[in-house]
Amino acid sequence: MSDLFDTPSPAHAEAPRPLADRLRPRVLSEVIGQEAVLSPDGPLGAMLAARSLSSLILWGPPGVGKTTIARLLADETDLAFVQISAIFTGVPELRKVFEAARIRRQNGQGTLLFVDEIHRFNKAQQDGFLPHMEDGTILLVGATTENPSFELNAALLSRAQVIVLAALTPADLERLAQRAEHELNRALPLTGEAREALVEMADGDGRALLNLIEQVMSWRVERPLTRDELAKRLMRRAARYDKAGDEHYNLISALHKSVRGSDPEAALYWFARMLEGGEDPRFLARRLTRMAVEDIGLADPQAQAVCLDGWQTYERLGSPEGELALAQAVIYLALAPKSNAAYTAYKAARVAARETGSLxxxxxxxxxxxxxxxxxxxxxxxxxxxxxxxxxxxxxxxxxxxxxxxxxxxxxxxxxxxxxxxxxxxxxxxxxxxxx
Incomplete structure (x- = not known):
């Protein structure tokens, strides 16, 4: 994996390597987009200043610097850097890694073990790291795109600090594009709008942007391409969305709270984001009906009927025609008067029923x-x-x-x-x- 820095590296005389690898940061100060955690006041910056690096879980989307940060942390603390992937590593390989780290420690050098996709290890395998972390054989740095609260066991989380890395902003990606142009010694053959579109296609992923830039730079064009011309040559990158993962829960939460907050535009946006990500419209119909009874209730009894009618319309028409009925339900719910009085009363009655169930x-x-x-x-x-x-x-x-x-x-x-x-x-x- 590769990541991002602020000052360009000198031109290489050797055969060109992938652009993302050529622009790999050499020190932590060159990493783009993670200033909040790497600054002197940030968690990693404070650790390095105190020379007290602890085991870490780096949680963030793809292409934001997890691998590079881990490698540079090892450089900053004079630790041997060892990288494995949970996808390709089993128990025999782990034993060899721990044994090599033990020998290295006896010879006076510590080991930073970087585990990519650490959430892929099952709970028992995660427990296998604990004794080696506790006795100082390894300093563990795990990388994950999934919510550690759900994917990592409590024992491992109690021994490692979770560092949240953010997706790169458009401004971050623009800085990266400028660095790539400096490295390649030529400007992107794109108009201003097309350049903005290229950044949008990367969707916060620096590595993806560099790969897109390599494609664009390989084209022979006589003039800068427009946004439409770029769109014809490049497929838009699919939005990050895992229907069974953290993004699923983040987006349904955003939809629910937008409806509760009476914002039809925001509610439609999150509804559309989930559909674009491949979410099952039936799941959305079910959740919209739940919103109607939880957040609107008897303030507008018609809201529940609108949701059920929209759900039934979708079942009859299917996608994409039936999705409009669900979109209408989203708008209706967002603009309906809000009340959770019935929901609150129901919960209070359930509590009383548990406490007085024998009367x-x-x-x-x-x-x-x-x-x-x-x-x-x-x-x-x-x-x-x-x-x-x-x-x-x-x-x-x-x-x-x-x-x-x-x-x-x-x-x-x-x-x-x-x-x-x-x-x-x-x-x-x-x-x-x-x-x-």
Missing amino acids: MPPRHILNAPTRLMKEVGYGAGYAYDHDQEDGFSGQDYFPEGMKRPAWYVPPERGFERELKKRIEYFDRLRTKRRGD
Whole structure:
């Protein structure tokens, strides 16, 4: 793997290597885009200043500098750099690595063991690193594109600091493009808009950008290419999206919170991002329906129906036509009045049910299908509401001794304004009946 630096390396007389390898940083200060962690105030910068480097997990998307940072950390601390990949390394190879590190340590040199794709090791294999980390045989630096909280076990995480590396910004990628032009001693044959499009295609991945630049530089063109001409020659890089991984949960969270925040444009964007990434529209239909009942509820009872109708329309039309029905549901939910009063009341009722689960209903609302049940008082004193004034008896339906709660408190929004009036109306009647 290769990464990025700020000052160009001298031209090489040898046969050209891949551009990404030629632009590999030589010191940490040359790494682009990770200033937040490498600056003197950042976690890695502070470790190096104190000469107290600990085991690390470098978590970030592809092409942001994980391998290069690990290699340069070894250089900065005079440790032997050993690199393995969890994809291609088994237990016998690991034993050899640990034994070589032990011998190296006896000879006075430590080992920085860089494990690429560390999340690919299972939990038992991850445990195998622990004794060698604890006795100082290795300093572990793992690299992963997946959320360590889900993919690495607690014992390993407790012994390593997680460092989050960010995707490269367009400004970072532009600096990298300028460095590539300096290295190749020629400008990219692109108009300004086409250059911006090239940066967009890289999607925050520095290595991908350098590979794209190599392709563009190999073309014979008589004038700078426009954005449309570039698009015809280069396929747009697929967006990073793992339907079973961290990106899946990040994007559905962004969609949900955009709907809750009543922002239809943002909600449509995250909805479209998930579809473009290959998400199953049925999953989105299910989650939209959940949003309707959790965040809108009775403030707009129609919201749930809109989602179910959109879901059914998608099932009948399929993709891509049916996706428009789901998009309409996204817009409707985002613009609907919001209330979680029903959701909050439901959760409170569940808590009370767990805490009072053995309490019997009051006898007056129990059925009495047998003579014995009638004799012991089942159903005695029950007032049939339809026979009462205003069709309301005001009786207590909670277990004996249980205080009447107030779980459902509708806000003054949407249809729940009317529901609040009904609650207040029945409360007044209840008070009147009990006072009579």
